[in-house]
Amino acid sequence: MAKAKDITEAAARQVNWGAIYAGAIAVMAGAMAFLVWATPVVDGAREWTAPMIPGGWMAWTFPVAVFFWIIAGLLILFTILAIRFPETPRRGILRIETTRGDRLFITLLGSAFICLAWLFFVGPPVWWALAICLVYAAAVFRWV
Structure with missing residues (x-):
C-alpha cells in the first residue's frame, strides 16, 4: 500500500512545465492579438493612440492596454516561478x-512614483524615466 502511494505522489510531482509555459x-499572445x-482603424491605418472604447470613461488606448498586458504577463511569470522554484524570503538593505x-x-x-515625478519636473516624453525605472528595478531585485 505504501509503495502505491509513493508512486502516485511521484507521478503527481511530474509536471509538464513545457505545456504550462506554452499555455501561458x-x-x-492571444490577448495581444485581441488588443x-x-x-x-482610420483610413486603412491603425490609430495606435486613438481610444479603443469611444466615449469611455478612461482613455483605453493601445499603449495603456499594453501596459496592463505587461503587468498581467509579469504576474503570470512570477506565479509560475513561485510554483516551480519556491524561495525563502530574504532580508535586504x-x-x-x-x-x-x-x-x-x-x-x-x-x-509609478518615478514616472509621476518625471512628469511633474520634466514633462513628457517619459522614455528617460523608463530607463531610470529599469535601473531601479535591477537595484530592487538585487539588494532589497
Whole structure:
C-alpha cells in the first residue's frame, strides 16, 4: 500500500512545465492579438493612440492596454516561478524579509512614483524615466 502511494505522489510531482509555459505564452499572445485587433482603424491605418472604447470613461488606448498586458504577463511569470522554484524570503538593505513578488510590488510602486515625478519636473516624453525605472528595478531585485 505504501509503495502505491509513493508512486502516485511521484507521478503527481511530474509536471509538464513545457505545456504550462506554452499555455501561458498562448494566452498572452492571444490577448495581444485581441488588443491589436481592437485597435481602431482610420483610413486603412491603425490609430495606435486613438481610444479603443469611444466615449469611455478612461482613455483605453493601445499603449495603456499594453501596459496592463505587461503587468498581467509579469504576474503570470512570477506565479509560475513561485510554483516551480519556491524561495525563502530574504532580508535586504531595507531590513525586511521579501520574496520575488514583494520585490515586484516594490518595483512597480516605485516606478509609478518615478514616472509621476518625471512628469511633474520634466514633462513628457517619459522614455528617460523608463530607463531610470529599469535601473531601479535591477537595484530592487538585487539588494532589497
